[in-house]
Amino acid sequence: MLIGSLLNGHAPWAPVEACCGGAVAEFSLGWLLLSAIGLISGIALVRATFSLTALVRASRRIGDLKRLAARERIAGSDCWVLEDDRPLAFCAGLLRPRIFVSRTTVTSLSRSELGAVVAHEAHHQRRFDPFRLSIMRVMVDSLFFLPMLDELSQKCIERAEIAADRAASQRPGGRQALASALLTLHEHKGSAESIPLSVERIDGLSGRRSFWVPSRSASLLTLASLGVLLAGSAIAVELVTRMPVGIEALGLHICLAALIVAPLLFTAGFAWTRPNVRI
Numbered sequence: 001m002l003i004g005s006l007l008n009g010h011a012p013w014a015p016v017e018a019c020c021g022g023a024v025a026e027f028s029l030g031w032l033l034l035s036a037i038g039l040i041s042g043i044a045l046v047r048a049t050f051s052l053t054a055l056v057r058a059s060r061r062i063g064d065l066k067r068l069a070a071r072e073r074i075a076g077s078d079c080w081v082l083e084d085d086r087p088l089a090f091c092a093g094l095l096r097p098r099i100f101v102s103r104t105t106v107t108s109l110s111r112s113e114l115g116a117v118v119a120h121e122a123h124h125q126r127r128f129d130p131f132r133l134s135i136m137r138v139m140v141d142s143l144f145f146l147p148m149l150d151e152l153s154q155k156c157i158e159r160a161e162i163a164a165d166r167a168a169s170q171r172p173g174g175r176q177a178l179a180s181a182l183l184t185l186h187e188h189k190g191s192a193e194s195i196p197l198s199v200e201r202i203d204g205l206s207g208r209r210s211f212w213v214p215s216r217s218a219s220l221l222t223l224a225s226l227g228v229l230l231a232g233s234a235i236a237v238e239l240v241t242r243m244p245v246g247i248e249a250l251g252l253h254i255c256l257a258a259l260i261v262a263p264l265l266f267t268a269g270f271a272w273t274r275p276n277v278r279i
Helices: 002-008 014-026 029-067 103-108 111-127 129-142 148-168 174-186 199-205 216-241 247-273
Strands: 070-074 077-082 089-092 098-102
Touching (some): 029 077, 029 129, 029 216, 070 111, 077 111, 098 103, 103 174, 111 129, 111 174, 129 148
Parallel strands (some): 077 098
Antiparallel strands (some): 070 077, 089 098
16 A cells, blocks of 8 residues: 555655554553563563573583592582682582582591581582572572562571581581581681671571561562462453453452462471471
8 A cells, every 4th residue: 555655645654643542542552561560571571581591501500510520528518629719618509519628628628527528518418409499599689579588598508508518417516516617617818709608697606596587568569569460461352352350250260379389388398398297
């Protein structure tokens, strides 16, 4: 139609105006909401892709790090000793986690202290904590509109450290040896960042149990974000299709799904942690 109008010389832009007018007429609040939700989903997908890419690159660097270390048997576990002046002790690797310690850590600690540190990292290795915490990090990076996940991720890291400390404390004199080792390594020059210590971890070593209370602001923002996304999706579909979605029915389905999923998650977490239950 545009080519014909140009050839005839009569109102050449009339078809363009007609197309633009039709597009504006079709554009509505529903399409605007769908576009906003699609934009948020696209940003989340891009952030998840970048986070997974960084995770894969970090995993490859672990392989390069292994080639620079010497394999030694320490306190009944296979460890990779790095020639480094920093007091390092960590577990790294996604599918095949390995224990890495520096030569400074081996020479600075006594035999009992070194055994407690290796037992701590061995617990991370058995539980595949690097993989689980890395997946949590990807979720935090991708679902940026849920601020509660960032706080939950930090607490998961602290709980993993406390669980590893508790496992190392099961050795004879393990609690005192682990506390002494952490204090020795933390006081080493330049080790404040490599040896993480928190109030919850210190309480766990002293035998006290701490409870986590989520912050009010993060909880309210997360609930608000979920409510806006859910309500926006339902309203957008209803406006675009001109068919009632039924907010009451949608809420009932969500409640039923929560009632089904919550026991499954609780059972899976119970089986994963394997706690000792006494009645």
